[in-house]
Amino acid sequence: MCGMESKVVLTPIGNFDIPVEAEAISPDVFAGKSLNEIRELTVLQGPQKHKLSEFFEVSGEAGETSVETTIVIEGDVDRVKLIGYKMSGGKIVINGNAGMHVGDEMSGGEILVRGDAGSWTGMDMKGGTIVIEGNAKDHIGCTYRGKWRGMSGGMIHIKGDAGNNVGGGITGGSIVIDGNVGAFCGIKQNGGLTVVRGDAKRAVGAEMSAGTIVVEGHIEWFTPGFEFVDEVDGLEINGMSFEGAFLKFRGDYAEKSNPKGELYVSKEKNPEL
Amino acid sequence: MGNIIIKNGYVFDPINNINGEVMDIFIKDGKVVEEYDEKDAKVINARGKTVMPGGVDSHSHVAGAKVNRGRIMRPEDHYQWVRAKTDIAHSGTGYTVPSVYLQGYEYATMGYTTVFEAAMPPLEARHTHEEMKATPIVDMGAYLVFGNNWFIMRYLREGDVEKAAAYVSWMLRAHKAYGIKCVNPAGVESWGWAKNVHSLDEPNIHFEITPREIIRGLAEVNELLGLPISLHLHANNLGHPGCWEITRESLKIPSDLEAQTKIEGEQDFEKREQTIYLAHAQFNAFGGTSWRDFESGAKGIVDYVNSADHVVIDNGAVPFGPATVMTGDGPAIFDLYKLVGGKWSNSDIELECGAGVLTFTYLKSNPVHSVQWAIGLELILMIKDMWKCILTTDHPNGGPFVKYPSLIAWLMSEKARNDTLETCHKWASEKSEIATIDRELDLYDVAIITRANPAKTIGIAYRKGHLGVGADGDVTIYDIDPTTLDSNNYTEIEKKFRIAEYTIKEGEVVAHNGEITSAPTGRIFYTESKVNEDIERDVLADVREWFKYYTLGFENYPVDERYLRRPTPIKVNMEG
Numbered sequence A: 001m002c003g004m005e006s007k008v009v010l011t012p013i014g015n016f017d018i019p020v021e022a023e024a025i026s027p028d029v030f031a032g033k034s035l036n037e038i039r040e041l042t043v044l045q046g047p048q049k050h051k052l053s054e055f056f057e058v059s060g061e062a063g064e065t066s067v068e069t070t071i072v073i074e075g076d077v078d079r080v081k082l083i084g085y086k087m088s089g090g091k092i093v094i095n096g097n098a099g100m101h102v103g104d105e106m107s108g109g110e111i112l113v114r115g116d117a118g119s120w121t122g123m124d125m126k127g128g129t130i131v132i133e134g135n136a137k138d139h140i141g142c143t144y145r146g147k148w149r150g151m152s153g154g155m156i157h158i159k160g161d162a163g164n165n166v167g168g169g170i171t172g173g174s175i176v177i178d179g180n181v182g183a184f185c186g187i188k189q190n191g192g193l194t195v196v197r198g199d200a201k202r203a204v205g206a207e208m209s210a211g212t213i214v215v216e217g218h219i220e221w222f223t224p225g226f227e228f229v230d231e232v233d234g235l236e237i238n239g240m241s242f243e244g245a246f247l248k249f250r251g252d253y254a255e256k257s258n259p260k261g262e263l264y265v266s267k268e269k270n271p272e273l
Numbered sequence B: 001m002g003n004i005i006i007k008n009g010y011v012f013d014p015i016n017n018i019n020g021e022v023m024d025i026f027i028k029d030g031k032v033v034e035e036y037d038e039k040d041a042k043v044i045n046a047r048g049k050t051v052m053p054g055g056v057d058s059h060s061h062v063a064g065a066k067v068n069r070g071r072i073m074r075p076e077d078h079y080q081w082v083r084a085k086t087d088i089a090h091s092g093t094g095y096t097v098p099s100v101y102l103q104g105y106e107y108a109t110m111g112y113t114t115v116f117e118a119a120m121p122p123l124e125a126r127h128t129h130e131e132m133k134a135t136p137i138v139d140m141g142a143y144l145v146f147g148n149n150w151f152i153m154r155y156l157r158e159g160d161v162e163k164a165a166a167y168v169s170w171m172l173r174a175h176k177a178y179g180i181k182c183v184n185p186a187g188v189e190s191w192g193w194a195k196n197v198h199s200l201d202e203p204n205i206h207f208e209i210t211p212r213e214i215i216r217g218l219a220e221v222n223e224l225l226g227l228p229i230s231l232h233l234h235a236n237n238l239g240h241p242g243c244w245e246i247t248r249e250s251l252k253i254p255s256d257l258e259a260q261t262k263i264e265g266e267q268d269f270e271k272r273e274q275t276i277y278l279a280h281a282q283f284n285a286f287g288g289t290s291w292r293d294f295e296s297g298a299k300g301i302v303d304y305v306n307s308a309d310h311v312v313i314d315n316g317a318v319p320f321g322p323a324t325v326m327t328g329d330g331p332a333i334f335d336l337y338k339l340v341g342g343k344w345s346n347s348d349i350e351l352e353c354g355a356g357v358l359t360f361t362y363l364k365s366n367p368v369h370s371v372q373w374a375i376g377l378e379l380i381l382m383i384k385d386m387w388k389c390i391l392t393t394d395h396p397n398g399g400p401f402v403k404y405p406s407l408i409a410w411l412m413s414e415k416a417r418n419d420t421l422e423t424c425h426k427w428a429s430e431k432s433e434i435a436t437i438d439r440e441l442d443l444y445d446v447a448i449i450t451r452a453n454p455a456k457t458i459g460i461a462y463r464k465g466h467l468g469v470g471a472d473g474d475v476t477i478y479d480i481d482p483t484t485l486d487s488n489n490y491t492e493i494e495k496k497f498r499i500a501e502y503t504i505k506e507g508e509v510v511a512h513n514g515e516i517t518s519a520p521t522g523r524i525f526y527t528e529s530k531v532n533e534d535i536e537r538d539v540l541a542d543v544r545e546w547f548k549y550y551t552l553g554f555e556n557y558p559v560d561e562r563y564l565r566r567p568t569p570i571k572v573n574m575e576g
């Protein structure tokens, strides 16, 4: 294909009962393989090993390298986990809903989900871009349970709402939620940027020690360990600009005595602060 | 139990003075026997390979409440370290705190067949036995924690060693335990009131007994009962700069006692000579006076060990990387938590002891951690007589046991050490003697510190740690040709020790090139000793009286044999 982008199309044929763990659906794995080799790739359903072709019709052609490979999934794959696991380049487009753990530990490339995404999208990611056009569930860009340091680079953009624990433990990179979020957004954040264009429930930035959180909407219950620093008019962070007046806080003092976490909250939407 | 003949291997069996001779080993019905006809056995050709007795780990935290707390605290330790289920083996997860199944398989994969749990609180004995029961393949036993036990402190304060001995004897029987563990003597009791003790002659709270009195008393009790293992000490001030000094002074306390091992039916075997076995010496060999002038204090310990014949240490080395720090020394863990943060847990075991658990990572870029790495290696390389030391990581405190092969590589290869010195913090070379040591252990030395000496030290060398007739048929075959072994190629050494070609347990191949081939049930060893019946009756009356301070009933206290797999009592001192 001489450097041109090659496309592999996966069409779900059902059989998703117990969730399928499909780490194999990645441009890094598909690159350089024939369609038959791709059909033979192993996926797990519970403890059982299956072939990818038991769940998907496979057509098109893979590129020589991951960067030259695009994977298009034509339909909902809510019950397929780990799509794009550790991918370093190329592109995955899901024309439907995605399951849990999309783009875990990815270091490069691009994932586009036209529908909704499951929990743990972009867990521990290091680079690349994930765009979700619909809503997402919990633990978006959050590190694994029990771990305190997660996502270190890259970008996650959720165009709808997200659930609880957005950006837990991130140390770098950025997460932008256009809609609302649940509780514990930016918990244990230690670097990077988390932006919420809509409203947040409670415990925003809890146990945060570094990094930046911007909330353009209303925070229902403000986190107690933050102290007011300043009022600023308009913000410019990582090439993103935010208009209007913001109250700047530092915290979380409940976590340590000299925290470097910065929390910017819309003045207009939070008159009680 | 099977019949296996291992032919033509280079055999390293230090207890029988066999240093790389080409020999055949005959195992019948699970025991090493004299030569017999090979048509009755599975024959393994070990030509060009290294044959050793199965590995013996004399100090590892693998079962019980604090280990399980570590597992619960650390889901992140589990999700990327997994072993899939096979027809023979269960699935398992966990790196520094593996699940019970996985730890059995990982030990077997590495060539180890015997593992002793380092600290069993009496109240947690049932839990500990339940976990040991579920750990496949390896033979096990557990040391019972006594250093801050109310009854012991009371009897020793009154100077009544006989009653203390009767109590220990009953407790070992009641809880199916193997020997006496003493953790931060006197200090853990004070920790119940947020205090600690910092010198050997500082009395603790309420009982007003000193660490010196407890160490001396328990060592005397140990030899009075004639237990297989000596007193096993986790010394005071562990983990604090300058602690090497109190450690050396502690080692001196039982220097005049004579080692007495009185195992019924076992006369003629390599008996222990030590009256004190110091646990994880690295953590108790810190020099300096603060973290700013921190340095190795190994020399002070080593000089004493080299001059004394009543001491054995295990090094408790730090191989760098993730660890889970867990010990009965609650205050030590709390001090570490204040220093580094992380996930911390602490508990009190009523009337008996306590425990702390903390997540931890040793970094090459960290000056103190780099010195700790050096101390762990110094504590073997600077000791003249290999029969005074044992290789451990104090799993999972210094690092997980699956890192033993890295430590073996560092001990066998000066180049391995030098290459690490180039990539770790300069304090390792500046604040220890590691850079000046050119000693390289050979396979015979490695066999001493990983099987022969741990077996001898814990008093089980009549059946473990050697390959003489009558020994258990536990054998490891490593794909190492001693005639072409190149210590500069240390990654190869590490690889070969990580995955044994064959691990044989009681004449059955349990692991072959990393795969579990059978998963037999191991034994649980515990000590049954006898003391004067009148004294024991008096002691039990005391125990019943003070049981009002426990939150459980006396009848529910002892652990019966149903909780043990293949219970194997070792009868000692039966004349009473």
Ligand SMILES: [Zn+2]
Binding pocket: B059, B060, B061, B118, B279, B280, B327, B394, B397
């Ligand atoms: Zn230990």
